[in-house]
Amino acid sequence: MKTSRLLRKVLAGEVILFAAIGLATSGIAAYTLASRLTTEFASKGTAIATSIANASDELILTRDASTIQSLVDQFRQIRGVGYVFVVDGDGTIVSHTFVPEVPAELRAMRRRAWNEPHADQVLQQDVRIAGRGEFIDVSAPVLAGVGGAVHVGMDRGVIRADIRSTILDDLLVVAAIFAGVVIVAAAVVGRIARPLSALTEHALGVAGQNLDDGLEPDEATLGALGQGRDEIGDLARAFLSMEQAVSRQIQRLQHLAGELARYNETLEATVAARTRELTEKNAAVEAALDELKQAQDQIVRQEKMASLGALTAGIAHEIKNPLNFVNNFADLSRELATELKEDLALDGTVLDAKIANDVPDILSQLELNLSKIKEHGVRADGIVRSMLLHSRGGAAGQPQPTDVNALARDALNLAYHGMRANDPAFQVALDFDLDAAASAPIEAVPQDLMRALLNITNNACYAAFHRKAGAGGRVGLRTRALADGIEIRIRDNGDGIPEAVRARIFEPFFTTKPAGQGTGLGLSISHDIVTGRHGGKMSVETEPGRFTEFVITLPNRSPHAR
Amino acid sequence: MRRLRALAVLGAALMLAVSAAPRGGGPIVLAMSAAFSGPSRGLGIEVYRGARAYFDEVNAGGGVAGRPLLLEAYDDGYNPAPAIYNTIRAIEQDHAFLLFGYVGTPTVTRVLPLLKRYSDRSIYLFFPFTGAQPQREPPYDGEVFNLRASYRDETYALVDRFAAIGRTKIAIFYQADAYGRSGWDGVRRALAAHKLTLAAEATYERGTPYTAHMTRQVEILRAAQPDAVIAIGAYAACAAFIRDAVDAGWKIPIANVSFVGSENMLGLLYPEEMKSGRDYTSMLVNSEVVPSYEDTSLPAVGEYRTLMQRHAPQPPDVADVKGYTPLGYNFAGFEGFLDAKVIVEALRRLNGNFDASRLKAAVESIHDFDLGIDAPISFGPDRHQALQYVYFAAVERGRWIPVVDWQRWAR
Numbered sequence: 001m002k003t004s005r006l007l008r009k010v011l012a013g014e015v016i017l018f019a020a021i022g023l024a025t026s027g028i029a030a031y032t033l034a035s036r037l038t039t040e041f042a043s044k045g046t047a048i049a050t051s052i053a054n055a056s057d058e059l060i061l062t063r064d065a066s067t068i069q070s071l072v073d074q075f076r077q078i079r080g081v082g083y084v085f086v087v088d089g090d091g092t093i094v095s096h097t098f099v100p101e102v103p104a105e106l107r108a109m110r111r112r113a114w115n116e117p118h119a120d121q122v123l124q125q126d127v128r129i130a131g132r133g134e135f136i137d138v139s140a141p142v143l144a145g146v147g148g149a150v151h152v153g154m155d156r157g158v159i160r161a162d163i164r165s166t167i168l169d170d171l172l173v174v175a176a177i178f179a180g181v182v183i184v185a186a187a188v189v190g191r192i193a194r195p196l197s198a199l200t201e202h203a204l205g206v207a208g209q210n211l212d213d214g215l216e217p218d219e220a221t222l223g224a225l226g227q228g229r230d231e232i233g234d235l236a237r238a239f240l241s242m243e244q245a246v247s248r249q250i251q252r253l254q255h256l257a258g259e260l261a262r263y264n265e266t267l268e269a270t271v272a273a274r275t276r277e278l279t280e281k282n283a284a285v286e287a288a289l290d291e292l293k294q295a296q297d298q299i300v301r302q303e304k305m306a307s308l309g310a311l312t313a314g315i316a317h318e319i320k321n322p323l324n325f326v327n328n329f330a331d332l333s334r335e336l337a338t339e340l341k342e343d344l345a346l347d348g349t350v351l352d353a354k355i356a357n358d359v360p361d362i363l364s365q366l367e368l369n370l371s372k373i374k375e376h377g378v379r380a381d382g383i384v385r386s387m388l389l390h391s392r393g394g395a396a397g398q399p400q401p402t403d404v405n406a407l408a409r410d411a412l413n414l415a416y417h418g419m420r421a422n423d424p425a426f427q428v429a430l431d432f433d434l435d436a437a438a439s440a441p442i443e444a445v446p447q448d449l450m451r452a453l454l455n456i457t458n459n460a461c462y463a464a465f466h467r468k469a470g471a472g473g474r475v476g477l478r479t480r481a482l483a484d485g486i487e488i489r490i491r492d493n494g495d496g497i498p499e500a501v502r503a504r505i506f507e508p509f510f511t512t513k514p515a516g517q518g519t520g521l522g523l524s525i526s527h528d529i530v531t532g533r534h535g536g537k538m539s540v541e542t543e544p545g546r547f548t549e550f551v552i553t554l555p556n557r558s559p560h561a562r
Numbered sequence: 563m564r565r566l567r568a569l570a571v572l573g574a575a576l577m578l579a580v581s582a583a584p585r586g587g588g589p590i591v592l593a594m595s596a597a598f599s600g601p602s603r604g605l606g607i608e609v610y611r612g613a614r615a616y617f618d619e620v621n622a623g624g625g626v627a628g629r630p631l632l633l634e635a636y637d638d639g640y641n642p643a644p645a646i647y648n649t650i651r652a653i654e655q656d657h658a659f660l661l662f663g664y665v666g667t668p669t670v671t672r673v674l675p676l677l678k679r680y681s682d683r684s685i686y687l688f689f690p691f692t693g694a695q696p697q698r699e700p701p702y703d704g705e706v707f708n709l710r711a712s713y714r715d716e717t718y719a720l721v722d723r724f725a726a727i728g729r730t731k732i733a734i735f736y737q738a739d740a741y742g743r744s745g746w747d748g749v750r751r752a753l754a755a756h757k758l759t760l761a762a763e764a765t766y767e768r769g770t771p772y773t774a775h776m777t778r779q780v781e782i783l784r785a786a787q788p789d790a791v792i793a794i795g796a797y798a799a800c801a802a803f804i805r806d807a808v809d810a811g812w813k814i815p816i817a818n819v820s821f822v823g824s825e826n827m828l829g830l831l832y833p834e835e836m837k838s839g840r841d842y843t844s845m846l847v848n849s850e851v852v853p854s855y856e857d858t859s860l861p862a863v864g865e866y867r868t869l870m871q872r873h874a875p876q877p878p879d880v881a882d883v884k885g886y887t888p889l890g891y892n893f894a895g896f897e898g899f900l901d902a903k904v905i906v907e908a909l910r911r912l913n914g915n916f917d918a919s920r921l922k923a924a925v926e927s928i929h930d931f932d933l934g935i936d937a938p939i940s941f942g943p944d945r946h947q948a949l950q951y952v953y954f955a956a957v958e959r960g961r962w963i964p965v966v967d968w969q970r971w972a973r
Contacts, residue, residue: 064695065750069743070671074641094747099738100764100779353815 006196007189014181022174027168037407038136041080043137043155046122048075049152052084053140057147060088069095075152079188082135082155088148105131106153106412109137112145115478120144159389195232199239206243215250217243227241289551320381322544327377334370401441402449404486404554405434405479412477412490419461428464428473437481442556449554452529455522456550462513463494463548485536485555496544505540531556579781589632589911590625590916592617593652595673596665597640601673601771601798604826605885605894607877608664609691610635613663614875615866620906622777622873626915633704634658635878638669640768640796644913649676653685659918661687662720662883664902667694667766667821677705679914684918687906688902688908691894692821694852708927708947709901709939710851713794716819717748719952720792720849721756727972729815731761735803736794738765745819747796748922758934762786766799772830773891778802780810788973791816792889797827815971824962825892832960843957847965850953852900853935854964855891862928862934866899867891893955893962900933904948907931933971 059068072084072095083106085096091111096102105127106253112119120141127137135153142148146411158348209215217240227235341363346358412430419426455474465472473493480487497505506527530538536554564820569576594613596606597656599679610633617631618732625631634656636648645664652658652684653676661677664670670690674697677687687706690697693713697706724732734749736742743767753759764779785792793800794818818827831842870891889895909916910926926945930938939948954965 063699064744065747066667066694066740066744067669067696070668070696070740072667073739095743096765097738098765099767102781 006193006503009156009185010185010189011182014178014185018178018181019173021062022171024076025170025174027192030163030168031169033166034159035464037159037162038156040135041156041159042124042138043135044078045152046124046140048078048081048084049138049140051149052086053142056086056150057142058147060086060094060258061379065094071095072097080154081152081157082132083151085151086142087151089143089146091148094148103127106137106197107150112141112151114145115147117555127153129153144519157311169254177201192232194237195228199225203239215243215247217247222375239388270371323381324378327381328433329369330373330377332443334367335352336372337366337370341367397447399443402446403439403441403443404449405436405439405446406455407450408479408490409434409448409490411450412457415454415457415461416475418458419465422496426461426465427471428461428475431474431476433476433478435479435481438486440481442486442554444554448533451487451488452526452552455526456552459522460490460492460494460548460550464492465495467492468545469493485553488552488554489549490552491547491549493547495546496546497540497546498541502540506538571634572671581890587629587916589630591632591634591652591656591658591661591893593634593636593658593904594644594661594663595636595648595650595652595669596895597669598637598662598880599938600639600909601888602666602796602823603770603882604797604829604889604957605691605821605823606635606640607881608825608889608892608894609663609665609885609898610878610881611875611888612866612870612895612900613902614868614894615873615895616902617905618873619869620876620902626906626909627912627916629916630915633662633910635880637880637882638666640666640669641949642668642672645673646676649673653680653683658685659916660872660905660921661685661858662758662905663689663898664689666693667674667692667744668739671695671696671740671758674706677702677766678835686922688905688919690896692741692744693819694741695746695747696740703946706946707941708899709904709949711819711950711952712748712947713745713819713821714748714751715950716851716952717745717792717794718752718755719954720817720819720847721749721752721758723954723968724790724815724817724971725756725758727968729971730756731763731787731789732758733763733764733783733786733788733791733800734794735764735766735783735791735800737768737796738744738797739768739819741768742794745792749792749794752939761788766795766803768796770799770802772802772805773791773799774799774802776806777810779803780807780812784810784812788814790817790971792816793818793822795822797830799825800829801830804842805834808840808845813845815845815847818846820849820851820893820897823892823894824848824850825889825894828957828960828962829889832957840844844959845971846957847968847971848900848962850893850955851949851951852893852897853937853951853953854955854962855893855896856961856963860935862900862903863896865934866896902933903933904931904939935950 009012052068052075053072056068059071068086072086075081075084076097085093085098085102085106086225093102093107106129112123117540122138122140125137125139127135129135134156136156137151137153139149139151142150157194198221205213206218219240222236222240222243226233226237226240262280263489341360343480344359409432412432416430418429457477460475464475467473474488476491478489501512505523507524510524529540530536532553534554536552538553540548540553541551542548592825594610596609597603598606598610614633618635620626621630634652636644636652637646637835638648643838645666649661649943654663657690658712661673664673664687670687671694673687677685678701685705687697687710689707690709693710693716696702698708698712701704707730721732724730732753733747734746736746746763754961762783762785763893764782766774766779770776770896778798778865784807792815794804795803800818804827806817809816853860853863855866857863858867877886899905908921908925909927911927912932919955926941926943929940929942931940932938937951941948954968955962957968
């Protein structure tokens, strides 16, 4: 069993208390004894010296020295007497107790003359004798000094030894009492500490318990301890009621903890649902943002197109009137030529045979030319109209079954001839590879598609002619019927499109042509027509220095066909 | 028990005495308190043995007036307190008729007042083995009878002799008690008579054994560069002093007084001399108060030797005899023998009426009694001191012989 901490504390207190008592009593004893013993020894010495002096006046004067020595020797054994010596009237030491000789300090001791003050009084003085210690020298005069003197030396060493032994006794008594008190304290503290440590052990047991499982108030132990009528009993009872209270509190807490757990579960589910919703909304917002960005791009493009459209509309409007004149007068000229031919046939006008033979042919040729004028005038008119339509942002023409092969061939031819018309030096080779199956009409807006194709073919002719490799430029047109649409490929062997440029080629107003030779709108409009209006796809494949090939895929049915 | 056994031994002698002398009675008890143990036991034992030699002879002859003499020994160890107690016990309990042969000054001087206390019973002290003054001076001179010369006689004689050979610076080595003080007093007075003073003095404690060191005392005395040293001590301490003086290379005459017990001292020094080869004895000169037992020209010497041979007295039962070998003839024993001879003479003069109050007058009636030492003795009412002669002895080949020529120690 480990030592009770209470006992240790009590013992520590007792040690301090008894040390204090021991020191205090020893100190007081030492102080008191020192003064009392000094007084006591001095008076003892006085008594001895006086008694020898009184007895020896006659002895010193009349008797053999052994008589007084015999007297002196009787006092040697008295405790505290360090020495005795007798001086006669002449100052000779006639008896003493020293071995081997009288110390020099005492031989040198001054004698008092009979006529000095207090010569007949006992005199005390402190003497230190080398090798013997300190003494209180008590000298009693014999016959007021003329008969000599008796000296008794009281040993201070004996006084000190007495003090030492007294202090030792005192400390032993204190130690004995201390031992007794320790035993009693151990017993008493044990009686207090045993129930206390039972209580402590019980408390530690309670502290070590898992209180989640509840607390069973130990009414057996605490009830027994609580029988006591002292503070420990009170403590035990208090502990028991505390345990009961704690037990109740634990039950309440357990109930509350259950509820809290349920609330927690609900809360978690709600939070999870909200999180999910939020994630979804986030995704939606991101998608909307993407759309918004696309819309923004579209708006920017349309904004540009709108300004271009206004310009184009003006131009187209101005061109429309001359075109009308061209078309109307081409019609009128053809009617006149027809009329002339009929007249010639009816009247039989005599004409030189040769002329007569040639006129119908020339007329026919004229008719044919006019038809051609008309045809192309109409087409120009269509183009202008479609420009107007395009610039207005809406569909100029209605979707109709369209022969893509013919349209594409026309576009290339037109581009070619247009270039030649501008520049007589223009020369490129054209390659046609048209899939007959692609002639099957698909729903498309021919004017728009023509514009797109014209743009691309124009670019191709330009690139093929201006290639750095020099002459030998070629432009190829190839069509393919696909399962669900038609693929158109326009390829030139020009310088290709650098990587940095390729990403931007479908942007409006982006051009690599020298200033004044391109608007930068061609490919932009074309891309818009193919993808936006016909639901097709448009992409470019290129290898710098070797070729550029635009690939247009049109579905069988345009979304606008419906 | 021991004393009972001693009584039984005496009882045998008593039966003889009774048969020889029908006028009988109890034994006459002579009480002797002395050192029978301790460093001075040799003196007590030898005085006792010398006395017993004569008493045994007397008892063998029927005692005194038909009464056997019983020498009752008490050990005081040479200390005053036991001596007083022994004396009281002897008187009160053992009914001693007289006190006889006490040994030692410090013991005897303290017993003296008891004689006053028991003066109504007429208790006297006979022939104490000490030369101190108190028992020779008032107020005790009436209760004590002294046979031997005093220390004062001895010291006077020694100082005179030393002075005669030019040794005037005298130092004294003495026992720190009444005995030493008595010798000290005698030397001082003797020197004063020559108008001299003590050159130096040193003391030792009574009971100091031979094994103790006396070098300090040797140093103190030697520092004064004296011509001679007079030692007033017991044999063990004096032998130690002589040994240490010689060992220190100090060659100086050293004189001892009778009490030292010359043979006991020689018994310590001579074996030492034989062993070490150092000369411890040639510078010794002792004063004695009885003639040399070697001087067979004296009738008492012959008688002493004969009776010692005849009765071969043993130490008393109370003696501590462990490690002690009784001596042959010796000064102390011879003195005890002479003491016994005088007391028997005194008892005879009572004529069979052993009334203590008659004893003093009987002793004082002795006049010119021939003791056999060529020195007739006398007592009287004013004379309780019988002898004043001082003899000198020196060592030769391990024996004490009378000194005839002091010139050997001359400066």
